[in-house]
Amino acid sequence: MTCASLNESWAGGDWLKENLKIAEVLWVNSQESRVKPSSCSLEAGASLIETLQAIVLRPIPFQDGGLVVSFLTEHGERKAGIAKGAKKPSAKWVSAFEPLSLVRVGFFGKEQADLRRITRCELQHSPLTLGHLECNLVMACLADLFDRVAKEGVEDERLFRLLSACGRALKDHPERALNILAYAEHWLLHCMGLLPHPRVCGACGNATAPIVMLSEERGWRCAECTPMDPADALPTGVREHLRTLRTCSAEDAPETTHQAARTCTELLRSRLMKELGGELRSYEVMRRMVV
Numbered sequence: 660m661t662c663a664s665l666n667e668s669w670a671g672g673d674w675l676k677e678n679l680k681i682a683e684v685l686w687v688n689s690q691e692s693r694v695k696p697s698s699c700s701l702e703a704g705a706s707l708i709e710t711l712q713a714i715v716l717r718p719i720p721f722q723d724g725g726l727v728v729s730f731l732t733e734h735g736e737r738k739a740g741i742a743k744g745a746k747k748p749s750a751k752w753v754s755a756f757e758p759l760s761l762v763r764v765g766f767f768g769k770e771q772a773d774l775r776r777i778t779r780c781e782l783q784h785s786p787l788t789l790g791h792l793e794c795n796l797v798m799a800c801l802a803d804l805f806d807r808v809a810k811e812g813v814e815d816e817r818l819f820r821l822l823s824a825c826g827r828a829l830k831d832h833p834e835r836a837l838n839i840l841a842y843a844e845h846w847l848l849h850c851m852g853l854l855p856h857p858r859v860c861g862a863c864g865n866a867t868a869p870i871v872m873l874s875e876e877r878g879w880r881c882a883e884c885t886p887m888d889p890a891d892a893l894p895t896g897v898r899e900h901l902r903t904l905r906t907c908s909a910e911d912a913p914e915t916t917h918q919a920a921r922t923c924t925e926l927l928r929s930r931l932m933k934e935l936g937g938e939l940r941s942y943e944v945m946r947r948m949v950v
């Protein structure tokens with residue numbers, strides 16, 4: 660599968676239509692905010708140019724060959740802007756809008772507008788490895804994830820540090836893409852406040868007994884206080900795997916193939932998807948393509 664067809668499948672069908680609708684709504688909102696200057700003071704209505712380091716999340720086709728592009732800024736905030744005519748061959752910046760590219764981006768418009776105009780976008784680093792399908796699928800998943808988790812008007816610098824680290828690790832080790840994705844999911848759950856520390860059992864405080872389950876109320880529970888059918892309990896080694904995830908860098912993210920790591924990855928992924936309201940489109944594509 661080529662990158663072009665990958666992009667098509669990722670951005671195709673109902674998903675695209677849904678996002679185009681969102682883009683239209685945002686466009687209408689932004690137009691409305693521009694035609695009501697009397698509703699805000701001169702200061703509040705002033706247009707500003709803002710230049711930031713940011714990571715590209717999702718480019719969505721927009722009217723007249725333009726793109727609506729979402730970014731994760733260096734402050735860990737989601738910001739979207741419109742790049743007019745970005746798809747035209749004359750546009751110098753089109754290559755900078757690949758998901759997960761680290762860029763220097765300029766926004767122009769009123770600070771409170773939903774969609775500001777992108778005035779410049781210079782590529783600084785791209786994790787893209789041409790022809791590496793697995794790595795490209797993982798990049799789409801990461802872009803999708805951070806696009807959902809990061810919020811407009813909310814800064815969380817940990818998100819930017821995490822995604823930059825994953826981007827660099829993907830560029831250096833595209834063959835470790837699935838490990839890096841599992842690493843990112845683990846830390847995203849942590850940033851969202853949904854991942855209890857695995858050091859001690861959340862129910863009885865035991866620090867050595869094997870972890871057997873993740874419960875909603877008490878977090879990780881151990882074999883000492885929670886008798887379980889061995890067939891339903893988490894496999895031995897989950898605590899050790901979690902410990903490795905907490906202490907290693909993105910490029911040293913542990914393998915996800917052995918039983919404890921695989922079970923742990925599935926558990927954390929399903930927790931994350933539940934929080935985001937269901938499986939993301941990019942994950943569906945990855946599940947179909949990667950056995």
Ligand SMILES: [Zn+2]
Nearest residue numbers: 860863881884
């Ligand atoms: Zn316990």
